[in-house]
Amino acid sequence: MKIEKISTPKSSSDTYSMAGIAALLAVAIVTVIASAAFAFAQMPANGGAAAKGNRLSSELPTSCKGQTWGNWNASCLESLSGKTGLRMVGVTTVAEQPDENTTILVRQSPAS
Helix, strand or coil, X not given: CCXXXXXXXXXXXXXXXXXXXXXXXXXXHHXXXXXXXXXXXXCCCCCCHHHHHHHHHCCCCHHHCCCCCCCCCHHHHHHHHCCCXXXXXXXXXXXXXXXXXXXXXXXXXXXX
């Protein structure tokens, strides 16, 4: 039994197909880079942090002075939100620890 090695001759169509694949890859890379550059160009210079920073450093209304953060009375909440007729809803957070590495936080409404 005789085994012959079969070799396919290189043709010009193989060269063109490799060039086509390389060109498509180059176009894809340029497209990704251009879209990333366009996205970063539209972002604000500080990444939008100024709006948050301004909110955090702003002064509280006078109706909120002297109150603990998050534990505001109804008049303070109305001045913060700009809405009237708000009602207070309080919750108590209770931590349950079934084992050493697990903590379950449960929010409970206060009993009326």
